[in-house]
Amino acid sequence: MNISAKIKKALYIDGTWKEASVYTALTSPFSGEAIAQIPSANDKEVDEAIEAATRARKVMAKMPAHKRAAILERLAHLLEQRMEEAANIIALEAAKPITTALDEVNRTIQTYKFAAEEAKRILGETLPLDAAPGGENRVAYTVREPIGVIGAITPFNFPMNLVAHKVGPAIASGNTIVLKPASQTPLSSYFLAELLQEAGLPAGALNVITGSGRVVGDKLVKDERVAAITFTGSPAVGIGIRNRAGLKRVTLELGSNAALIIDKDIELNKIIDRCVKGAFAFQGQVCISLQRIYIHESLYESFVQQFVEATRNIQVGDPLDSKTDVSALISNEDVQRTLHWIQEAKQHGAEVAIGGTAEGNILMPTVLLNAESSLKVSCQEVFAPIVVINKVQSVEEAIEEVNDSKFGLQAGIYTNNVHTALDAAEKLHVGGVMINDIPSFRVDNMPYGGVKESGVGREGIKFAVEEMTELKLVVFNRN
Known part of the structure; x- marks a missing residue:
């Protein structure tokens, strides 16, 4: 795929590439x-995609697990062969720094490999019905069957790997998919097709369908053929x-303002670089980006000094430059929004230790101190290279500060006390607790x-397969 040629894509429906009636221009967030030129599907074209997925249901449901x-194994192999091309697509359409984009491609390969493995171990179980009176001499077992057509709606920030977390388990479990990628990052999904x-x-x-959420998304959500x-x-x-x-079965992966707790007696030099990466990787446009840090007052001054110094070393610039750590936000609207949020924080007494300005669509990595928990930079999902540091x-x-949030995706805590760690694991009201790590940790299984x-349901291939299958009970009466 030659991106530099300003290509014109087509909708991918029923295994063929189909010209759309309407196209929109896709522009680089950086330049x-x-x-x-990206197709913008109308209602008829979305209907064709759903119908194609509906017809293919029986083929996929009857396909043996090994096939x-x-x-999925061939897909992972092909992606390995074209890794640099895939990373360049991500870097160009999402302004993701190329080294970070390569990391995403590597993770995507792993995700499809996990999906290939899970295809072979979608298990049921036998049930002892004689545990209940009247169940004597009966044999029971469960199987998992594909649910049918999956409508997948994906975001811009991981345009290959978050797609893989929907497409991989859907194929593994014998379902069919209509995929609507984010408007800013459709090229990755067409490359996948x-x-x-x-x-x-x-x-x-x-089937890959691009277009507005009001047309494509609404049709997927309301159409009875989509399970x-x-x-x-x-x-x-x-x-x-x-x-x-x-x-419909619904799995939602939504927002976060992920937080980290740092207990007393932690060796800061061992965690600074990890914290900086968690806060600023891909411009903070990560659902579990480190947005809030609560550090014990005895370490606060030293931590802030070291964190700000490390932030000064971050390289900003062109996403296609291998030296770049932080590049453009996904849109100018997001730049203006975050600048407004920073200004609001300053007006309410927060201190900007570093950053707080923008150059073009690049928001400089920003550290805010003493920001009240009610401010947008703290209580909402900032999705930008902004981190708030507060002493406790x-x-x-x-x-209590971490839990005082409408979100609850992941949280982290650094502590040398196992009792403190176990207390935090119990009391933090989030989907995942990372002990002695930042909340941004994720591997794909x-x-x-x-x-x-922050949502309902779970991803991670095995767990997504469970969301995408129906449990069926079979009982033999041997009486």
Whole structure:
């Protein structure tokens, strides 16, 4: 795929590339230059994609597990062969620094490999019905069956790996997919369609439809042929999906303002670089980006000094430059929003220790001190290279601050006390607690998801397969 040629893409429906009636320009978040023409599907074209996925249901449901696994293994192999091309697509359309984009491609390969493995171990169980009176001499077992057509709606920030977390388990479990990628990052999904076509996925099993959420997203959510929706994005949109989805199975991965607690007696030099990376990787546009730090007052001054010094060494610039750590935010609107939030924080007494300004669409890595918990930079999802550092008198106080949030995706704590660690694991109201690590840790086979407005359901291939299958009970009466 030659991105520099300002290509014109087509919709991918039923195993073929179809010209759309309407196109929009895709521009680089970093340079503002047009990089591709992207189809904007209408209601009829979305209907065709859902119909194709519906027809392919029987083919995928009857496909043996080893064949589904083989397709995913071939996909992972093809992605390994074209890794640099894939990373360049991500860097160009999302302004993700190229080294970070390569990391994403590597993770995507691992995700599809995990999916290939899980295809072979979708298990049921036998049940002892004679545990209940009247159940004597009966044999019972359960199986998991594919749920049908999956509507997948994905975000811009991990345009390959978060797609993989929906497409991988859907294929592994014998489902079909209609994929709506984020408007800013569709090229990664069209690239995936090319690879899956080459890997031998049956026609109609994957359909890629770009366009507005009001047209494509609403159709997927409301159409009765779609059995499940898996969505990653904002809480407002996710809540709207759940309200309109009726009896559809819905998995929602939503927002966060992930927090880290640092207990007393921690050796700061061992954690500074890790914390800086957690706060600023991919411009903070990560659901579990480190946004809030609560540190014991005895370490506060030293930590702030070291953190700010490390932040000064961050390289900002062109995402295609291998030396770049931080590049442009996804849109100028996000730059203006975050500058406004920083200004609001300053007006309410917060101190800007470093950053707080923008150059073009690049927001400089920003550290805020003494920001009240009610400020947007603290209580909302900032999705930008901004971190708030506050001092606390105890871990107990920090836990209360972490939990005083409408979000609850992941949290981290650094402590040398095992009792403190276990208390934090019990009391933190989040989907995942990282002990002696930042909340931004994720590998692709672990259960991933949150509580409160951070969503419902879990991703991580095994757990997504459970969301995408129905449990069926079979009972033999031998009386």
